[in-house]
Amino acid sequence: MKPTNNKFLTRRGFGVHSPWAYDFIINVIQEKLPYYAYDDLYDFCEDAPEELPQFDQEEDELLLRVTNSLAVRGKDSLRVLEVGTGSATSTVYMASVGKAVKCVTIDAPHPLTQQVRDSLSDFENVDYRSGNVRELLEKYLSEIPQAGKIDLVHIAHTAFFREVMEEILPYLGPQSMVVTHDIHAIPAKHDWWRQIVADARVASTFTKDETGILSFDLKKQKYNYHL
Numbered sequence: 001m002k003p004t005n006n007k008f009l010t011r012r013g014f015g016v017h018s019p020w021a022y023d024f025i026i027n028v029i030q031e032k033l034p035y036y037a038y039d040d041l042y043d044f045c046e047d048a049p050e051e052l053p054q055f056d057q058e059e060d061e062l063l064l065r066v067t068n069s070l071a072v073r074g075k076d077s078l079r080v081l082e083v084g085t086g087s088a089t090s091t092v093y094m095a096s097v098g099k100a101v102k103c104v105t106i107d108a109p110h111p112l113t114q115q116v117r118d119s120l121s122d123f124e125n126v127d128y129r130s131g132n133v134r135e136l137l138e139k140y141l142s143e144i145p146q147a148g149k150i151d152l153v154h155i156a157h158t159a160f161f162r163e164v165m166e167e168i169l170p171y172l173g174p175q176s177m178v179v180t181h182d183i184h185a186i187p188a189k190h191d192w193w194r195q196i197v198a199d200a201r202v203a204s205t206f207t208k209d210e211t212g213i214l215s216f217d218l219k220k221q222k223y224n225y226h227l
Contacts, residue, residue, distance in 0.1 A: 018220060021204055028069045029062065029208055029227060038064075041093060048087035048119070049112050053157040055090055055181055059211055063154065064093040066179055066213065070151050071097050073175070078102065078151045079144075081168070083137060084158030085128065088116050094154065095123045104129065106136045107157075133160055137167055149173035155180040162192055169201055174217040183212045197224055 038061065048054060055063075071078050078101045080094055085107035095103050104127045107116070113130045120126045129136050144150070150171045155161050161180060172178070183193040193212055197205045203220055206213040208227040 052087035054087040060093040067094045080152045082154040084156035086157035153178045178214040
């Protein structure tokens with residue numbers, strides 16, 4: 001008998017004992033069916049300024065599916081925070097899920113700030129804030145009611161990934177998720193990702209290529225899925 005390839009099995013959901021994790025892997029991470037919004041978003045992505053950073057289409061589509069998986073839980077409003085807007089393609093993918101998504105996206109100012117602002121003006125559920133990232137993050141967190149929680153955090157095009165994570169942790173609940181990218185691109189982020197995966201405040205994690213997803217329901221068994 002050939003030896004079992006655990007990574008091969010996990011990619012297809014086999015060997016995953018948690019029903020929630022199995023559903024998330026099969027119906028969110030590995031979902032291949034086209035979503036209704038994909039076609040509408042292609043034109044926006046093609047017109048996005050090439051000078052600004054953006055992620056691969058596959059990563060943005062995964063981000064949309066993660067957002068949608070949180071939205072279908074029936075909440076009237078889904079609080080989404082993005083740090084590092086870049087070209088705003090990821091912002092639009094999340095916002096396109098529906099009006100229930102209330103997305104605040106924070107970025108440092110640059111020569112194309114007004115162009116990004118203009119491109120997002122058609123999305124009433126997006127609040128684009130440009131300035132000192134750490135100050136804007138602090139102000140945003142001060143606006144959240146004490147009992148409120150952030151549903152989804154997208155740590156995108158920012159060098160402050162460590163600082164962002166530490167600042168947002170108190171505002172995350174059991175159903176919250178964090179998505180980030182380029183987790184192996186530079187040694188500093190690779191080391192940070194290894195540390196955050198082992199952090200006792202984080203529940204299960206999902207790693208797919210250069211994208212990392214964190215969950216925070218500590219009542220569920222902690223497990224690190226490599227897909």
